[in-house]
Amino acid sequence: MAALTGLERVSGTVTRRPKAWRGVVFALAAAYFLVPLGTSVWYTIYTPTAGVSLSAYGELLTADGFVRSLSLSLGLAVATIAVVLLLALPAMLAVRLFAPGLRVVMEVLCTLPLVVPPITFVAGIGTSLRNGTEVLAPTPFWATLIAVQDPAFPVVLVLAYVVLVLPFVYRSLDAGLRTMDVRTLVEAARNLGASWPYVLVRVIVPNLRSALASASFLTLALVLGEYTVASLLGYEPFAVWIVTVSGSKGQLSVAVSILSLLLIWLLLLAVSTVFGRKKGK
Amino acid sequence: MTASVEFRGLRRAFGRTVALDGLDLTVAPGEFVALLGPSGCGKTTALRCVAGFERPDSGAVLVDGKDVTDVPANKRDAGMVFQSYSLFPNLNARDNVAFGLRVRKVPVATRRARAGELLELVGLPTHADRYPHQLSGGQQQRVALARALALEPRVLLLDEPLSALDAKVRVSLREEIRRLQLDLGITTVFVTHDQEEALSIADRVAVLRDGRLEQVGAPAEVYDRPATPFVAEFVGTMNHLAGQVSGDQVTVLGQILPVDGPVPEDPSVDVLVRPEAVKVVPSPDGPAEVVAASFRGASVRLRLAVEGGEVLADVPGHEAAQLGPGTRVTVRLVERPVLVAERTVTVPAPVVAADAV
Numbered sequence: 001m002a003a004l005t006g007l008e009r010v011s012g013t014v015t016r017r018p019k020a021w022r023g024v025v026f027a028l029a030a031a032y033f034l035v036p037l038g039t040s041v042w043y044t045i046y047t048p049t050a051g052v053s054l055s056a057y058g059e060l061l062t063a064d065g066f067v068r069s070l071s072l073s074l075g076l077a078v079a080t081i082a083v084v085l086l087l088a089l090p091a092m093l094a095v096r097l098f099a100p101g102l103r104v105v106m107e108v109l110c111t112l113p114l115v116v117p118p119i120t121f122v123a124g125i126g127t128s129l130r131n132g133t134e135v136l137a138p139t140p141f142w143a144t145l146i147a148v149q150d151p152a153f154p155v156v157l158v159l160a161y162v163v164l165v166l167p168f169v170y171r172s173l174d175a176g177l178r179t180m181d182v183r184t185l186v187e188a189a190r191n192l193g194a195s196w197p198y199v200l201v202r203v204i205v206p207n208l209r210s211a212l213a214s215a216s217f218l219t220l221a222l223v224l225g226e227y228t229v230a231s232l233l234g235y236e237p238f239a240v241w242i243v244t245v246s247g248s249k250g251q252l253s254v255a256v257s258i259l260s261l262l263l264i265w266l267l268l269l270a271v272s273t274v275f276g277r278k279k280g281k
Numbered sequence: 282m283t284a285s286v287e288f289r290g291l292r293r294a295f296g297r298t299v300a301l302d303g304l305d306l307t308v309a310p311g312e313f314v315a316l317l318g319p320s321g322c323g324k325t326t327a328l329r330c331v332a333g334f335e336r337p338d339s340g341a342v343l344v345d346g347k348d349v350t351d352v353p354a355n356k357r358d359a360g361m362v363f364q365s366y367s368l369f370p371n372l373n374a375r376d377n378v379a380f381g382l383r384v385r386k387v388p389v390a391t392r393r394a395r396a397g398e399l400l401e402l403v404g405l406p407t408h409a410d411r412y413p414h415q416l417s418g419g420q421q422q423r424v425a426l427a428r429a430l431a432l433e434p435r436v437l438l439l440d441e442p443l444s445a446l447d448a449k450v451r452v453s454l455r456e457e458i459r460r461l462q463l464d465l466g467i468t469t470v471f472v473t474h475d476q477e478e479a480l481s482i483a484d485r486v487a488v489l490r491d492g493r494l495e496q497v498g499a500p501a502e503v504y505d506r507p508a509t510p511f512v513a514e515f516v517g518t519m520n521h522l523a524g525q526v527s528g529d530q531v532t533v534l535g536q537i538l539p540v541d542g543p544v545p546e547d548p549s550v551d552v553l554v555r556p557e558a559v560k561v562v563p564s565p566d567g568p569a570e571v572v573a574a575s576f577r578g579a580s581v582r583l584r585l586a587v588e589g590g591e592v593l594a595d596v597p598g599h600e601a602a603q604l605g606p607g608t609r610v611t612v613r614l615v616e617r618p619v620l621v622a623e624r625t626v627t628v629p630a631p632v633v634a635a636d637a638v
Contacts, residue, residue: 181367187363188361188363188367188368192431194380
């Protein structure tokens with residue numbers, strides 16, 4: 001619709017001056033990001049004694065813990081995305097459709113993790129886990145908690161991450177739901193015989209694709225880079241492993257950072273193309 | 282494939298607002314009934330009770346004699362067209378129409394063919410591959426209509442489907458809806474606040490006020506013989522003129538007219554006269570004077586000062602040229618039976634409805 005406004009024709013004459021500024025801003029921004037990145041890359045591949053070599057990267061891929069910590073982080077990210085979306089989307093829909101009065105409460109609740117520093121949060125989790133043992137020990141809830149524990153895949157981290165990403169997920173989904181007339185679409189689908197799960201999968205999700213994608217991006221980026229909670233709870237996902245490694249070998253740690261940057265970027269690209277392709281279809 | 286719809290003592294309150302206050306109405310199989318009323322009169326709530334989106338606090342909705350009050354919305358046999366555009370934005374017109382068939386797991390080829398037929402039925406055979414954002418408002422509502430009809434429901438529910446469209450499209454689409462309804466013989470409940478729309482396409486018009494039925498009847502009956510002053514005011518415009526009843530006749534503005542319908546005990550009554558039943562003839566020494574004239578296209582509405590009050594009169598546009606403000610005129614009422622009501626005014630003054638400009 002915007003294409004019909006005729007604005008684009010006008011912009012051709014007006015952009016002359018701003019164009020120069022655009023270039024300047026672009027160059028400055030690019031320099032800001034690329035210079036540190038470039039020097040980092042140079043640092044990892046050049047040593048005065050050995051000259052240019054990619055040995056740091058080679059060492060990385062064979063280093064102890066690289067694959068393990070990376071796969072742990074990716075697993076955590078996938079689990080977190082699944083849990084947080086399954087939790088937040090139906091809840092937000094239910095509030096919108098059946099209890100609009102609770103929307104404010106939900107917004108405050110979902111935004112709360114932003115104002116609680118992770119360090120406080122993890123201290124709270126630690127205390128709860130310690131004291132909870134006695135309180136919860138006789139309950140079946142505790143037995144369930146114990147049963148799902150797995151040292152190779154810490155469920156407690158997934159739960160903690162779900163709380164941490166809730167504000168971002170809530171914001172993305174809320175923005176997405178705002179762009180459509182949820183009530184009318186749901187009622188139209190119900191009227192045509194669709195069950196609630198069918199409505200969710202066939203009507204809401206397809207129209208919420210970009211919001212779901214951005215919620216997933218944010219979760220993925222946050223989980224891959226999260227250090228505080230994982231480290232203090234004694235687990236070693238990717239971010240924690242980087243810090244551990246960097247303590248001993250400087251060149252290696254920078255190489256890892258660059259590699260992880262590249263990796264996350266590729267992942268986000270993959271996610272966005274998956275979502276984008278389906279939408280264009 | 283058609284069914285009767287019955288509203289039985291329907292009550293629904295939202296907090297303190299009572300939307301439905303004991304609505305009783307029966308729609309015969311194949312009938313087109315318009316629910317007409319001002320906003321907040323409960324007409325949409327009544328419709329939503331049939332669709333299953335609203336649960337009445339008490340009372341029941343019966344389709345074909347069966348109580349469907351507790352049946353979930355997705356198990357009801359009623360297609361609905363909504364006021365706001367309700368097409369699924371991610372699906373093209375064909376897939377929108379075929380949505381219900383897809384829910385019922387109808388094979389792809391069958392539902393494509395059926396969607397094609399329906400799009401042809403609503404006059405959009407070449408728009409199957411367009412997405413909702415590529416369709417105009419009127420086209421979207423046509424697709425929505427086709428979608429509602431795809432499952433061959435026994436009841437069609439129309440919730441002000443035309444109110445978002447511009448005037449020309451509104452008129453042509455409503456005629457098309459009526460044509461389709463007659464062809465298919467489907468029981469239809471049509472909610473609108475536009476009296477002209479209701480009068481022009483419905484078999485019967487049900488006027489609602491504060492969640493209750495004021496009057497239900499054929500359009501001509503509701504217009505010519507409003508059962509209550511509210512209906513008289515809401516449907517069209519009505520002059521209230523002071524009159525004196527004697528026997529089955531009433532004296533009003535110096536004329537004696539036969540009385541139609543019941544007569545109140547007090548012989549001093551209001552005589553209800555439509556503006557188009559007031560004839561105006563210019564005469565230099567006439568007792569009345571034109572106060573104002575407003576052009577309404579085919580007709581002109583005159584505001585006339587008569588003895589002790591004002592009267593509205595509609596005259597054809599070509600006659601209005603000689604009836605500018607200030608003209609002396611004589612006023613005659615069309616010789617036909619008139620409705621009388623208990624006296625509410627002391628001077629003859631028109632009661633002006635929303636459309637009286």
